Amino acid sequence: MANLLLTETCVRSCPYCFAKKHMADSASDNILSWENLIYVADFLESSGDKHIALLGGEPSLHPNFIEFIIYLLERNFHVNIFTSGIMSEEKLMESTKVLSGINPERLSFVCNLNNPKTSNFSEVESVKRFLKALGHLTSPGFNIYKPDFDLDFIFQYINQFGLKKHLRLGLAHPIPGKKNKYVAIDEMQKMANRLLEFNEHFARFHVTCGLDCGFPMCVFTNEQLGSLYKISSGHLKFGCGPAVDIGTDMSIWCCFPLSDFHKKTIFDFDNMHEVVQFYEEKQRLVRGEVSGLFEECDNCIHANDRLCSGGCVAHQLSWFKDEAMVRMEGIYYE
Amino acid sequence: MNDIRLVCNFNIDLINNFQGKAIVIKTNNIDEIQHINHVVNKENKLHCIVVNHNGALSTLPVTDNWEGIPIHIFATRFGNFMQFIEQKHIYHKLSIRVFLSAEIETNYRDLQILSSFGIDCGLYFPNKSINWEKLNDLMYYSAYGKVQHASIEPFDFVIKKFEYNTPIDFSNVYFENPHQYLHISDEGKVALSGLDLHNCKFITENINDLENIHQSSEYKNVLNNWQNFFTKLEDCSCCPSWRICLGKFNHISDKTNTCQPFFNDLMDAAELFHENKSKFKTRELCQP
Amino acid sequence: MPTIIFKPTESCNSNCAYCDVVARKAPKTMSLELLETTFIKINEYLLENNKEKLTLIWHGGEPLLLGIDYFKTALRFINEHCKETKHLLEHAIQSNLTLMKQEFIDIFREMGITHIGTSFEPIANIRGPGKEINSKVYNKKFFEGINILKDNDFGWGFIYVVTKKALSRPLDIFYFLSNLKLSGGFMMNPVLIYGKDENDISITPKEYVDFIGEIFPVWLKNKKRYPDVDPFKTIMKNIEEEGESLGCVDSGNCAYGHLYIGPSGETSQCGRSEDWGIINYGNINDRSLKEIFEDPRREELLIRTNYLLENDCAGCRFWKICHGGCPLDAYSPEKEGLMRKTAWCDVRKLFMEKYFEPITGIKFNK
Numbered sequence: 002m003a004n005l006l007l008t009e010t011c012v013r014s015c016p017y018c019f020a021k022k023h024m025a026d027s028a029s030d031n032i033l034s035w036e037n038l039i040y041v042a043d044f045l046e047s048s049g050d051k052h053i054a055l056l057g058g059e060p061s062l063h064p065n066f067i068e069f070i071i072y073l074l075e076r077n078f079h080v081n082i083f084t085s086g087i088m089s090e091e092k093l094m095e096s097t098k099v100l101s102g103i104n105p106e107r108l109s110f111v112c113n114l115n116n117p118k119t120s121n122f123s124e125v126e127s128v129k130r131f132l133k134a135l136g137h138l139t140s141p142g143f144n145i146y147k148p149d150f151d152l153d154f155i156f157q158y159i160n161q162f163g164l165k166k167h168l169r170l171g172l173a174h175p176i177p178g179k180k181n182k183y184v185a186i187d188e189m190q191k192m193a194n195r196l197l198e199f200n201e202h203f204a205r206f207h208v209t210c211g212l213d214c215g216f217p218m219c220v221f222t223n224e225q226l227g228s229l230y231k232i233s234s235g236h237l238k239f240g241c242g243p244a245v246d247i248g249t250d251m252s253i254w255c256c257f258p259l260s261d262f263h264k265k266t267i268f269d270f271d272n273m274h275e276v277v278q279f280y281e282e283k284q285r286l287v288r289g290e291v292s293g294l295f296e297e298c299d300n301c302i303h304a305n306d307r308l309c310s311g312g313c314v315a316h317q318l319s320w321f322k323d324e325a326m327v328r329m330e331g332i333y334y335e
Numbered sequence: 336m337n338d339i340r341l342v343c344n345f346n347i348d349l350i351n352n353f354q355g356k357a358i359v360i361k362t363n364n365i366d367e368i369q370h371i372n373h374v375v376n377k378e379n380k381l382h383c384i385v386v387n388h389n390g391a392l393s394t395l396p397v398t399d400n401w402e403g404i405p406i407h408i409f410a411t412r413f414g415n416f417m418q419f420i421e422q423k424h425i426y427h428k429l430s431i432r433v434f435l436s437a438e439i440e441t442n443y444r445d446l447q448i449l450s451s452f453g454i455d456c457g458l459y460f461p462n463k464s465i466n467w468e469k470l471n472d473l474m475y476y477s478a479y480g481k482v483q484h485a486s487i488e489p490f491d492f493v494i495k496k497f498e499y500n501t502p503i504d505f506s507n508v509y510f511e512n513p514h515q516y517l518h519i520s521d522e523g524k525v526a527l528s529g530l531d532l533h534n535c536k537f538i539t540e541n542i543n544d545l546e547n548i549h550q551s552s553e554y555k556n557v558l559n560n561w562q563n564f565f566t567k568l569e570d571c572s573c574c575p576s577w578r579i580c581l582g583k584f585n586h587i588s589d590k591t592n593t594c595q596p597f598f599n600d601l602m603d604a605a606e607l608f609h610e611n612k613s614k615f616k617t618r619e620l621c622q623p
Numbered sequence: 624m625p626t627i628i629f630k631p632t633e634s635c636n637s638n639c640a641y642c643d644v645v646a647r648k649a650p651k652t653m654s655l656e657l658l659e660t661t662f663i664k665i666n667e668y669l670l671e672n673n674k675e676k677l678t679l680i681w682h683g684g685e686p687l688l689l690g691i692d693y694f695k696t697a698l699r700f701i702n703e704h705c706k707e708t709k710h711l712l713e714h715a716i717q718s719n720l721t722l723m724k725q726e727f728i729d730i731f732r733e734m735g736i737t738h739i740g741t742s743f744e745p746i747a748n749i750r751g752p753g754k755e756i757n758s759k760v761y762n763k764k765f766f767e768g769i770n771i772l773k774d775n776d777f778g779w780g781f782i783y784v785v786t787k788k789a790l791s792r793p794l795d796i797f798y799f800l801s802n803l804k805l806s807g808g809f810m811m812n813p814v815l816i817y818g819k820d821e822n823d824i825s826i827t828p829k830e831y832v833d834f835i836g837e838i839f840p841v842w843l844k845n846k847k848r849y850p851d852v853d854p855f856k857t858i859m860k861n862i863e864e865e866g867e868s869l870g871c872v873d874s875g876n877c878a879y880g881h882l883y884i885g886p887s888g889e890t891s892q893c894g895r896s897e898d899w900g901i902i903n904y905g906n907i908n909d910r911s912l913k914e915i916f917e918d919p920r921r922e923e924l925l926i927r928t929n930y931l932l933e934n935d936c937a938g939c940r941f942w943k944i945c946h947g948g949c950p951l952d953a954y955s956p957e958k959e960g961l962m963r964k965t966a967w968c969d970v971r972k973l974f975m976e977k978y979f980e981p982i983t984g985i986k987f988n989k
């Protein structure tokens with residue numbers, strides 16, 4: 002599966018935004034063309050992959066947002082859309098009309114929710130409108146960028162709007178060369194403790210949680226891991242691998258925090274397998290220099306057993322950025 | 336003469352003159368399609384029905400009653416995507432090819448959409464305005480697309496028919512090559528092309544001459560028209576890709592930056608296909 | 624299989640800029656009497672050498688000027704005088720096609736001809752009739768001729784003569800010629816001017832090499848698109864087949880393989896030697912073909928090849944595709960010096976070293 006950007010503009014400015022670097026470097030009026038959409042669909046299909054995630058910026062800002070979704074569905078893709086939920090009433094109405102009846106197995110949204118207490122009123126209203134209309138196709142998503150976060154509102158939204166009972170939890174990472182908010186290494190344990198404070202909510206509301214990439218395993222105690230195992234219904238991973246994002250101009254990169262790290266174009270590759278291999282190799286080189294977030298990562302048996310990747314390599318790359326270029330060539334930005 | 340196909344309007348009196356002929360019927364009336372199929376196939380063989388739909392494809396009410404009838408639709412443009420999607424499933428049941436005009440820029444990408452949906456399609460060139468860059472992109476898609484998709488004409492014709500030592504006339508795709516198609520007026524007069532018919536330029540006014548048309552010197556001369564290019568050492572005669580274009584864009588002034596590079600690329604694609612023919616699977620529709 | 628270049632007429636209906644046959648002499652045509660003698664002599668030769676075949680290339684001037692009846696008579700002579708040997712006699716013809724008619728085709732078919740050699744020139748006013756060298760008229764007639772060939776399933780190949788006027792456009796010319804005949808079958812030769820260069824079209828050997836050198840990589844890259852283009856195809860073929868298919872100029876063994884018979888019955892080594900007025904073997908009226916083919920002067924040509932291998936060409940990397948070149952090109956303008964390599968030696972090497980070897984990556988060894 003690859004993530005395809007439909008636009009490079011967003012309607013919000015989240016403090017943790019991991020797409021910051023990429024967006025800043027791209028022209029805001031860049032939008033994905035039909036030709037490029039078809040190219041990516043063919044590229045994935047020829048790689049034997051029928052899953053695609055659409056994102057932005059805010060993907061619904063694309064004038065052909067709905068048509069693109071229908072196009073992909075007609076080509077038998079499973080489509081997952083990452084949205085802020087903020088869109089014009091007109092766009093929402095149109096989307097609802099066309100998309101709400103589609104089988105949730107084939108089309109789903111992940112709505113990235115910010116705490117309404119710290120968001121402006123009109124944004125919150127807009128998100129609620131979206132959830133009301135398309136909540137049945139939507140899983141909530143939340144990005145943790147500080148250790149003292151709150152998830153209460155999410156459980157409330159799940160119940161209020163009938164969202165899918167699965168929370169996608171992301172961890173904000175540093176963007177090398179940018180100043181975004183993220184959870185500092187020495188605060189990670191605190192973040193872990195805070196997350197497990199919601200253990201009972203997950204259980205009570207029958208909500209599962211999925212951890213995005215970059216959570217280090219050892220910030221959780223064994224007991225916490227046990228609970229996590231249950232609330233994630235057994236799908237527990239502490240990985241960091243190429244997510245593979247494709248820009249509107251067909252540039253391709255490992256994942257947003259690493260959007261500058263060996264950025265290529267899709268035309269440099271023959272299929273997804275080659276892309277993944279390429280970025281895995283680059284990440285491997287970085288971990289060859291510094292294994293993970295903690296010194297212990299170097300000799301960690303769990304890293305060895307691939308149970309944990311030692312956190313997000315964006316951390317290492319941020320460190321390297323500030324030192325003299327004394328390390329292996331391949332780990333530096335091209 | 337028997338291998339020549341006839342192109343005419345749906346005119347029962349006219350068609351009754353023929354027997355055992357392959358006939359292309361031109362019509363603007365889609366309600367006639369089933370009837371045409373029925374009538375023509377009685378004594379002759381319906382080769383194709385050409386429908387001129389002066390509007391957007393998405394507004395054309397296709398029906399699964401047309402199943403099994405070879406149809407070419409010429410529409411000006413693609414139209415509304417969502418409106419088209421509602422009918423898309425019908426297209427998959429039909430032996431239909433959709434042509435969109437090269438005059439409209441969005442058509443180049445809309446043909447990619449159609450092709451990627453598995454709907455055979457093509458471009459037609461009503462006049463001089465061609466976006467060569469987009470044409471090239473579309474050709475690349477047609478020739479090198481990463482997954483199997485439906486054919487896009489005229490690229491597909493050139494690619495599939497390419498042989499090293501023979502010229503290829505892609506006007507076949509539009510039933511316009513006088514080697515294989517002759518156009519008949521309602522009065523039974525014979526013209527070499529649709530344009531000649533339109534301009535009342537006939538090679539014979541007598542339908543009975545059709546049988547011996549091969550002997551007619553005028554007909555023969557037209558078949559040798561290509562030689563006129565070789566009286567001058569310029570443009571088409573020294574074009575590396577003459578053999579797959581035959582000077583169709585002769586009216587263009589800046590050929591080295593427009594048609595030539597395009598046809599050079601198309602020829603490379605055709606040659607590549609030719610060399611690897613056995614590896615490709617092809618689907619055959621109404622063959623031009 | 625010896626080849627007879629048979630020139631029953633010097634007359635021509637064209638006035639090509641590079642040809643002085645028309646201008647040089649009052650054109651002669653072979654009498655029917657002499658024509659009959661020729662076939663009688665051919666028959667005698669073939670009866671004696673019935674393991675051999677002869678190829679008779681009807682040449683001119685323009686042979687079609689001889690008219691239908693002339694060919695009919697020739698056919699009658701053949702049938703009368705070569706009854707037992709005519710299966711050993713093959714005919715070929717070199718014509719500008721501008722006078723082609725169905726009747727010729729019918730006779731040619733009877734003679735076993737199904738392919739005609741011709742020439743074409745895309746640049747205006749180089750080939751054509753009249754003082755002004757009217758290429759428009761010529762081309763129109765030429766294509767009419769081509770169409771008759773096509774209607775009759777006759778094949779054709781052609782020679783293109785590189786002149787000064789072509790030098791700036793090698794690729795245009797090449798594509799033109801290839802488009803004219805997609806199945807190939809043409810040969811690009813340098814113009815050879817024997818007398819005064821009145822039309823300012825002569826080129827230097829080096830200019831010729833650079834002309835074909837520019838075409839060569841395009842041809843090589845797309846060999847399948849442009850089959851049968853010479854001189855390239857022959858060179859490649861010889862590398863693949865080890866010198867099996869060289870033309871007379873490169874084979875080093877034309878000595879016993881060629882014979883020219885002119886309209887007055889005069890004979891010579893070949894068409895070129897007759898044009899130059901050297902290596903003459905006497906008149907067909909006075910000698911038998913056997914005598915002419917065994918003329919001791921032929922031996923000299925063979926000796927030359929062996930001599931060159933030991934001397935001028937000793938150690939040359941390109942020997943096996945050149946053999947010292949055509950003896951005629953060894954002669955000085957004063958017509959002296961047979962025992963020399965061709966005057967084109969340097970340019971042959973130039974083509975091989977500047978174009979062929981670097982472009983193909985094939986390196987010739989000694």
Ligand code: SF4
Nearest residue numbers: 571574580582584594
């Ligand atoms: S591509 Fe252009 S130059 Fe070449 S034959 Fe066609 S019209 Fe002529």
Ligand code: SF4
Nearest residue numbers: 871872877881893949
């Ligand atoms: S003399 Fe020269 S041109 Fe004549 S046959 Fe010999 S090699 Fe050929």
Ligand code: SF4
Nearest residue numbers: 936939945947964968
């Ligand atoms: S290239 Fe020159 S030296 Fe070599 S064989 Fe030919 S004539 Fe002789």
